[in-house]
Amino acid sequence: MTVETTEHRIDFRMTPKDLINIGIFGALYLVTVGIFNLLEFINPVATLVGVLVGIVAAGIPFMLFLTRVRHAGMVTVFAVIVNGFMLLIGSPPIGLVIGVAAALVAEVLLWLGRYRSRQMSVLAYSVFSAWFMGMFYPLFYARAEFLSSPYMKEMGAEYVQQLDTLLSPAVLIIFDLSTLVFGLIGGVLGLRLLDKHFRKAGLV
Amino acid sequence: MILLKDIRWVYQGADTAVLHGLDLYIRRGETVVLCGPSGSGKSTALRLMNGLIPFFHEGTLDGEVRVRGEPITDLAQVGRVTGTVLQHPRRQFFTDAIDTELAFALENFGTPPQRIRDRVGEVIAELGLADLTGRLRELSGGQQQRVACAAAITHGPPLLLLDEPTSNLSPRGIADLTAILRHLREQGVTLVIAEHRLHYLRELADRIVVLQDGRVGREWTRAEFAGLTDEMLREEGLRGLDAPGRAGVAPAFAYGPSVEPGESRPRETAPAGEAGERAGVATAPGPGAGGAGVALRGIRCAFGGRPVLDIAEAHLPAGVITAVTGPNGAGKTTLARILAGLQRHAGQVLLDGRPLSRSRRQRACAIVMQDVQRQLFTDSVTAELRLGTTPDHAEHAAAVVADLGLDGLGDRHPLSLSGGQQQRLVVATARLSGSSIVIFDEPSSGVDRRHLQSMTRTMRDVAANGAVVVLISHDADLLALAADQELRLCPLR
Amino acid sequence: MTGTTPQLGPATLAGTMPATPEGTATRWVLDPRTAVVLLLAASVTIMAPDGIWFVPAALVAGVLLAILERAWRRAIGLPLAAGAAAALTYLLPMAVPSPVFGLVGVLAGFALRLVAVGGIAAHLVRTIPPTRLIAALRSARVPMAFTVSGAVLLRFVPTIVAETRAVYDAMRLRGLGGWWAMLRHPVRSIEYFMVPLMASSLRAAGDLSASSLLRGLGSEARPTSMHPPRFGPADAVAAVVAVILAAATLLWRSGQ
Numbered sequence: 006m007t008v009e010t011t012e013h014r015i016d017f018r019m020t021p022k023d024l025i026n027i028g029i030f031g032a033l034y035l036v037t038v039g040i041f042n043l044l045e046f047i048n049p050v051a052t053l054v055g056v057l058v059g060i061v062a063a064g065i066p067f068m069l070f071l072t073r074v075r076h077a078g079m080v081t082v083f084a085v086i087v088n089g090f091m092l093l094i095g096s097p098p099i100g101l102v103i104g105v106a107a108a109l110v111a112e113v114l115l116w117l118g119r120y121r122s123r124q125m126s127v128l129a130y131s132v133f134s135a136w137f138m139g140m141f142y143p144l145f146y147a148r149a150e151f152l153s154s155p156y157m158k159e160m161g162a163e164y165v166q167q168l169d170t171l172l173s174p175a176v177l178i179i180f181d182l183s184t185l186v187f188g189l190i191g192g193v194l195g196l197r198l199l200d201k202h203f204r205k206a207g208l209v
Numbered sequence: 210m211i212l213l214k215d216i217r218w219v220y221q222g223a224d225t226a227v228l229h230g231l232d233l234y235i236r237r238g239e240t241v242v243l244c245g246p247s248g249s250g251k252s253t254a255l256r257l258m259n260g261l262i263p264f265f266h267e268g269t270l271d272g273e274v275r276v277r278g279e280p281i282t283d284l285a286q287v288g289r290v291t292g293t294v295l296q297h298p299r300r301q302f303f304t305d306a307i308d309t310e311l312a313f314a315l316e317n318f319g320t321p322p323q324r325i326r327d328r329v330g331e332v333i334a335e336l337g338l339a340d341l342t343g344r345l346r347e348l349s350g351g352q353q354q355r356v357a358c359a360a361a362i363t364h365g366p367p368l369l370l371l372d373e374p375t376s377n378l379s380p381r382g383i384a385d386l387t388a389i390l391r392h393l394r395e396q397g398v399t400l401v402i403a404e405h406r407l408h409y410l411r412e413l414a415d416r417i418v419v420l421q422d423g424r425v426g427r428e429w430t431r432a433e434f435a436g437l438t439d440e441m442l443r444e445e446g447l448r449g450l451d452a453p454g455r456a457g458v459a460p461a462f463a464y465g466p467s468v469e470p471g472e473s474r475p476r477e478t479a480p481a482g483e484a485g486e487r488a489g490v491a492t493a494p495g496p497g498a499g500g501a502g503v504a505l506r507g508i509r510c511a512f513g514g515r516p517v518l519d520i521a522e523a524h525l526p527a528g529v530i531t532a533v534t535g536p537n538g539a540g541k542t543t544l545a546r547i548l549a550g551l552q553r554h555a556g557q558v559l560l561d562g563r564p565l566s567r568s569r570r571q572r573a574c575a576i577v578m579q580d581v582q583r584q585l586f587t588d589s590v591t592a593e594l595r596l597g598t599t600p601d602h603a604e605h606a607a608a609v610v611a612d613l614g615l616d617g618l619g620d621r622h623p624l625s626l627s628g629g630q631q632q633r634l635v636v637a638t639a640r641l642s643g644s645s646i647v648i649f650d651e652p653s654s655g656v657d658r659r660h661l662q663s664m665t666r667t668m669r670d671v672a673a674n675g676a677v678v679v680l681i682s683h684d685a686d687l688l689a690l691a692a693d694q695e696l697r698l699c700p701l702r
Numbered sequence: 703m704t705g706t707t708p709q710l711g712p713a714t715l716a717g718t719m720p721a722t723p724e725g726t727a728t729r730w731v732l733d734p735r736t737a738v739v740l741l742l743a744a745s746v747t748i749m750a751p752d753g754i755w756f757v758p759a760a761l762v763a764g765v766l767l768a769i770l771e772r773a774w775r776r777a778i779g780l781p782l783a784a785g786a787a788a789a790l791t792y793l794l795p796m797a798v799p800s801p802v803f804g805l806v807g808v809l810a811g812f813a814l815r816l817v818a819v820g821g822i823a824a825h826l827v828r829t830i831p832p833t834r835l836i837a838a839l840r841s842a843r844v845p846m847a848f849t850v851s852g853a854v855l856l857r858f859v860p861t862i863v864a865e866t867r868a869v870y871d872a873m874r875l876r877g878l879g880g881w882w883a884m885l886r887h888p889v890r891s892i893e894y895f896m897v898p899l900m901a902s903s904l905r906a907a908g909d910l911s912a913s914s915l916l917r918g919l920g921s922e923a924r925p926t927s928m929h930p931p932r933f934g935p936a937d938a939v940a941a942v943v944a945v946i947l948a949a950a951t952l953l954w955r956s957g958q
Binding site for chain 2: 901
């Protein structure tokens with residue numbers, strides 16, 4: 006009697022071990038993002054830098070995660086618990102909505118690659134990173150409200166015009182797109198370190 | 210109770226079988242110790258009994274495994290009839306309090322709330338855990354391991370498996386654990402213990418099984434085991450039968466509220482805290498304090514207003530291995546971090562008579578951490594040796610590498626090395642960067658006799674090169690082998 | 703390495719560690735379900751367009767919760783932080799009529815909302831230990847896939863925070879921790895930080911997964927709780943206060 010425990014096919018049932026792995030990598034992902042966001046204490050501009058660097062660094066646990074579980078639904082569960090945690094520490098609820106939607110898209114990409122394709126896994130991470138947009142989404146309304154507030158009326162049309170261009174939706178959209186680009190970079194870095202370190206160390 | 214028949218097991222990615230032709234039968238109510246040198250397969254054998262092999266660790270398994278007459282089908286099924294205690298009590302806890310930790314398995318198995326509460330209360334009373342208060346991570350190692358045992362048997366399994374349960378415990382903690390194991394044995398629980406340390410099992414074990422190269426090499430009954438000499442154990446690569454004594458270790462020169470008063474402590478009468486006396490000490494330092502080594506003056510450290518370390522004066526000479534011992538919470542780790550310049554503190558640290566700032570100490574100091582993976586940064590041994598070392602030291606690299614038995618590993622990934630090799634690699638980087646203070650933090654957990662000796666040799670070599678060597682350890686075997694002097698800390702009141 | 707845990711972010715990751723040991727004694731605390739609903743209500747209204755109106759109500763709720771919890775520092779700090787953010791939002795652009803400061807004003811307005819929600823979140827994080835939260839989610843019929851993985855996540859975050867400290871220590875001792883090196887070789891610095899962090903965290907994770915699988919985590923579709931969550935008088939009071947605050951906000955707004 007020989008028992009082979011190496012799994013090779015896509016399985017839709019999540020075992021307890023898979024769920025535990027999702028929790029572990031969710032924690033690794035969150036702490037990585039959190040550590041780099043410490044930069045925001047230096048100054049508010051560093052917040053944006055911190056978010057982008059965090060996206061790159063968190064690609065490393067995410068890519069390792071993709072090699073460890075390989076079950077349909079894994080990224081969705083991951084997104085729910087990660088964004089649920091963010092919600093509990095006070096992030097905007099829209100983050101959960103965007104996060105789960107992005108995870109579903111990422112899931113489709115992974116499925117197209119049969120949960121094995123390297124290119125697809127990089128794309129999936131990039132799409133998954135879109136949940137960061139949710140963190141800044143309220144800036145959109147904050148901006149509209151601010152510009153239409155009674156205080157702004159006193160400041161004159163020119164001032165409001167300047168502020169509008171400085172904080173135009175275009176700027177925010179550029180930020181949103183940059184999360185995807187940095188997601189790509191993070192995915193590539195993650196893959197590179199998988200080959201350079203974790204595969205050799207037997208962690209994959 | 211347990212039947213292992215003609216077992217062969219290869220971990221995924223490994224080329225050789227860890228277990229090969231293993232046959233073992235364990236009767237109901239028996240207490241069996243699995244021992245053998247590192248790599249002999251004793252932990253692996255235990256993992257077969259609780260189903261972690263093949264349901265958690267991946268690989269190829271041949272042969273028959275039966276627990277209570279039935280083959281294992283999944284982890285939860287075998288989890289209902291077995292309890293497992295691992296090496297690191299803190300890592301296996303799922304919650305932060307004793308009652309919730311004990312309830313964990315029962316909750317997962319869907320036991321009704323009232324039954325859970327009754328059973329948890331019963332186990333707390335039975336194993337004498339009622340006097341433990343506070344959070345789990347604040348308990349001492351021995352207390353944590355008692356809670357881990359309790360959490361493993363609350364759901365009432367007839368079989369308890371322990372994987373090197375004492376490797377992070379002090380002699381006191383080992384005694385606590387022994388009492389619990391004796392009690393469980395009397396209750397008729399079948400115990401299987403994979404262990405390096407044998408002395409505490411002398412009166413507990415019914416049978417001692419020595420594994421060699423993945424199969425049963427030798428078996429002793431309790432009576433035979435008691436008659437063995439230390440030499441016979443050494444032949445099998447096993448640790449000694451007697452609890453090691455440390456009568457010969459001299460106390461280090463040190464005093465202050467954090468220092469446990471010793472019997473023959475020099476200058477014991479020195480009243481710490483008097484301004485006049487302190488000035489006197491500064492001009493006329495203690496024995497050797499002006500010479501090579503580290504001197505501590507008025508070191509104080511507090512976390513959030515709570516003082517954790519207070520040493521008026523201490524001397525750690527160069528070329529000598531100073532053991533820092535004491536219970537959890539006595540400030541051993543804090544002292545290490547202060548020496549290494551990683552922790553803010555009041556007072557002065559002098560090296561060879563000159564005060565050294567925190568940032569200078571960071572450069573002059575190396576720590577060999579308990580989990581060495583935390584300090585391996587690169588993708589090959591060669592790159593690791595080059596990282597952070599100065600070019601003029603690099604020429605010694607070949608000599609140091611040969612010295613530490615790392616020849617021929619240059620292209621290997623540091624994380625793919627064995628635990629002992631990883632430790633020696635970190636020591637090599639410390640030597641190449643010319644560290645004058647080298648701290649070993651609990652280096653011997655889960656290590657057999659041969660490795661204990663090679664580790665001692667490594668520390669001696671570092672000391673012989675003129676470094677101050679600090680050894681933080683609970684392991685009485687290692688302390689007996691390696692410590693030249695001892696700085697015993699006690700918790701501040 | 704033990705010691706103080708670093709604080710991460712405004713509502714901290716480190717804060718997931720419970721403030722008090724979990725035990726049988728029930729104090730005057732909210733049921734986790736009430737706390738979560740309260741937080742969600744505040745978060746959804748405040749982060750929505752025009753949500754700025756609800757900021758004072760959320761702040762009052764946050765201060766009341768802090769007083770209930772006897773967290774005096776937070777009870778005082780919360781209104782102070784909100785006041786500072788409000789000053790930056792409304793007074794600074796008036797004082798310095800430059801678009802750059804207008805930008806600061808908009809960001810501060812966002813921060814004001816975060817502070818208001820953060821007050822309630824901090825109460826939840828400090829008073830509800832992970833085990834109680836998970837038990838409450840289970841009894842609210844959240845699917846097992848999320849409760850099991852979520853429980854593991856909450857359990858493991860503090861462990862990894864401790865690991866990051868140790869890895870950072872190791873980096874400093876090898877001369878890899880300087881700001882200058884990080885700025886010059888950012889990718890290499892990320893590598894030096896993440897590789898040991900992942901290696902040591904996954905080692906610790908192995909023990910945790912083995913021990914929790916053997917103790918049946920995730921094996922039953924309907925696990926039980928030693929102390930099933932129950933609504934108490936505190937929850938009723940919280941609901942009444944929340945309704946009053948919401949009503950007051952609506953009245954105030956229609957009055958303007």
